[in-house]
Amino acid sequence: MKQTTKEIQIQKRMQLGNISADGFLGKDKRHYLDIIAEDENKILELDYTIDQIADRLEELTAEAFKSPEGPTNFGTLTLDYFSYRGKVTCPFADPGVYAKAKVTARNTENDVQLCWTPLNIHLIRKHHFFEGKGAEFRLDPEQLIKCIF
Amino acid sequence: MLIVILKEVLILTALFGVLTAVIVIAKMIFSNYGDCTITINDKRELTVKGGLSLLSSLAEKDIFIPSACGGRGSCGTCKCKVTTGGGPLLPTEKPFLDAKELAGDIRLSCQVKVKESISINIPEEIFNxxxxxxxxxxxxxxxxxxxxxxxxxxxxxxxxxxxxxxxxxxxxxxxxxxxxxxxxxxxxxxxxxxxxxxxxxxxxxxxxxxxxxxxxxxxxxxxxxxxxxGDFFIRDTKADIIYVAGGSGKAPIKSMLEDLKEKGTDRRMAYFFGAVTKKDLYLTDYMEEFKQVFDDFDYYPVLSNPTEEEKWEGRKGFVMPFFSEYIKDPKNTEAYLCGSPRMLDSVCKELVKMGVPEDNIYFDSFA
The missing domain is CATH 2.40.30.10 (Translation factors)
Known part of the structure; x- marks a missing residue:
């Protein structure tokens, strides 16, 4: 597949050591556009939309943020927000920075547990990118939907 | 036939070679900005080779503007005032600048290219x-x-x-x-x-x-x-001091207390340290020792979510509800905060609600 200069730069920024220690692709050898395409299909198959997922993640992040004293219950979910000093940028080189933080969520009904960052939400909403398999903050669409809805 | 093909390949190769040479020469001519002058604070002049970013040009002269991303335009830390030169504001700078900064000629020094003589204003501390x-x-x-x-x-x-x-x-x-x-x-x-x-x-x-x-x-x-x-240091006043920190935010507060121990102070002081569980506490005994050093100092470790096995008998929850134990005169209180952005946000709001003037609240700008 012939890549544009922009795509080559994005793929490079996703490698380990550029923006984050282990990168955004994990052990996934596929091009990021192929990762996006497969995840988009999966979401369609599950009858959800990208915006629904991003909206829900934003809502849960805001709920978790409200509880500085530790985990909080929100419906069937237990949420916890961890915040670190510093900021991180988008591998697609969008302007702006994202807080270094992570939200953990556990669905008490099915025991599915996962975590995401503020950058994850941006990557999902704007780029439909859930990260490569094996990446620290990869959000498998099927597991994510099971957890947050 | 083969000779004809080879001949055409050679002609094409020669053409590409000539074109490449023209591009390289053009780049040398048009990208050569020659020597440029950077005037700093209207009193110091540096001569630099044009073409580099303002951040890099200054660093080559051992003037280091803070930058957390190393000049990649992603942190927004390397701000400075560019009064003349510097070219138009770039789209990569806008997200990091508020209306006041835009009106005040503030730019990101990593994005400004030195292509002509340029005048800038930077804090005097930068020279240190x-x-x-x-x-x-x-x-x-x-x-x-x-x-x-x-x-x-x-x-x-x-x-x-x-x-x-x-x-x-x-x-x-x-x-x-x-x-x-x-x-x-x-x-x-x-x-x-x-x-x-x-x-x-x-x-x-x-x-x-x-x-x-x-x-x-x-x-x-x-x-x-x-x-x-940074400008996160204790102001020389007589006001009461409240320190609030979490995690590695203990670092600058430890430095401040050790400094005050040597210099001496009679200011009223309290230090609230927030952590999740007992395993997140550290240097507790060391901080407690400052109670013996200062006339009026207290150290309050507060755990937000201690485990039952830890049998924590100290203060529980977030640090904010405990501020009222210490703050007697909010208008005469200075706050020094260091921790995650989320902690800073919550603590600032609470302090302002209690009547501590916003101008009396100090924290690290890089958090």
């Missing part, structure tokens, strides 16, 4: 920032994810800083990391120790610098850094 080589003298494990790192300075072999300021540590290329990055960390030791200093560094998931510090850095390793930076 130097580049250092140091060796790692000691690494202490404070908690499961926090280490205290002692640096012995090699070249230059002494540093002048105010308690509360920070340095920028540069990572080398390590393991599979292909590029060097620099990150800001508050100094946690007292300023009177001129030839060494300590940083307290918490592991950040996926953090390039903190992974290097926690998993690769060893005693005896040589490192590079720049500093000191």
């Amino acid at each position: 920032v130097r580049k250092f080589k140091a060796t790692i003298a000691e690494i202490a494990d404070y908690t499961h994810d926090i280490k205290g790192i002692t640096f012995k300075l090699l070249e230059p072999n002494n540093i002048d800083f105010k308690a509360g300021q920070y340095v920028q540590l540069m990572t080398p290329k390590y393991a599979k990391q292909k590029q060097s990055v620099s990150r800001a960390y508050s100094i946690s030791s007292k300023p009177s120790l001129k030839n060494q200093f300590q940083l307290i560094i918490r592991r950040v998931p996926e953090g390039i610098c903190t992974t290097w510090v926690h998993d690769h850095l060893k005693v005896g390793d040589k490192v590079n850094l720049t500093g000191p930076y």
Whole structure:
């Protein structure tokens, strides 16, 4: 597949050591556009939309943020927000920075547990990118939907 | 037939060669900005070779504007006022500048290219920032994810800083990391120790610098850094002081207390340290010892979510509800805060609600 200069730069920024220690692709050898395409299909198959997922993640992040004293219950979910000093940028080189933080969520009904960052939400909403398999903050669409809805 | 093809290939190759040469020569002519002058604060002039970013041009002259991303235009830290020259504002700068900064000619020095003579205003303290080589003298494990790192300075072999300021540590290329990055960390030791200093560094998931510090850095390793930076230091007033910190945010407060111990103070002071569980507490005995040093000082560790097994009998929850135990005269109280952005946000709101003037609340700008 012939890549544009922009795509080559994005793929490079996703490698380990550029923006984050282990990168955004994990052990996934596929091009990021192929990762996006497969995840988009999966979401369609599950009858959800990208915006629904991003909206829900934003809502849960805001709920978790409200509880500085530790985990909080929100419906069937237990949420916890961890915040670190510093900021991180988008591998697609969008302007702006994202807080270094992570939200953990556990669905008490099915025991599915996962975590995401503020950058994850941006990557999902704007780029439909859930990260490569094996990446620290990869959000498998099927597991994510099971957890947050 | 073969000869004809070869002839055409040769002609094409020669054409490409000529075109490449024309492009290279044109680049040399049009990208050669010659020597440019950078006038700083209307009183100091530097002659630099044009074409580099303002940030890099200044660094080549040993003037280090703070930058957390190493000049990649992603942190928005390297702001300075450009009064003349500098070209038009770039789209890469706009997201980092508010309306007041845009109106005040503030630019990101990593995005401004020096293509002509340029005039800038930077704080005088920047001239005190130097580049250092140091060796790692000691690494202490404070908690499961926090280490205290002692640096012995090699070249230059002494540093002048105010308690509360920070340095920028540069990572080398390590393991599979292909590029060097620099990150800001508050100094946690007292300023009177001129030839060494300590940083307290918490592991950040996926953090390039903190992974290097926690998993690769060893005693005896040589490192590079720049500093000191920042305006987070104790103001010389008589006001009561409330310190609030969490995690590695203990670093600058420790430096401030050690400094005040040497200089002496009769100010009323209290220190609230927030953590999740008992395993996140560290240097507690050391902080308690300051009660014997100062006439009016208290240390309050507060745990937000202690486990039952820990049998924690101290204060529980977030730190804010306990401020009222200490703050008697909010208008005459100064707050020094260091921690995660979320903690800073919650604490600032509570302090303002209690009547502490916003101008009396200080924190690290790089959090």
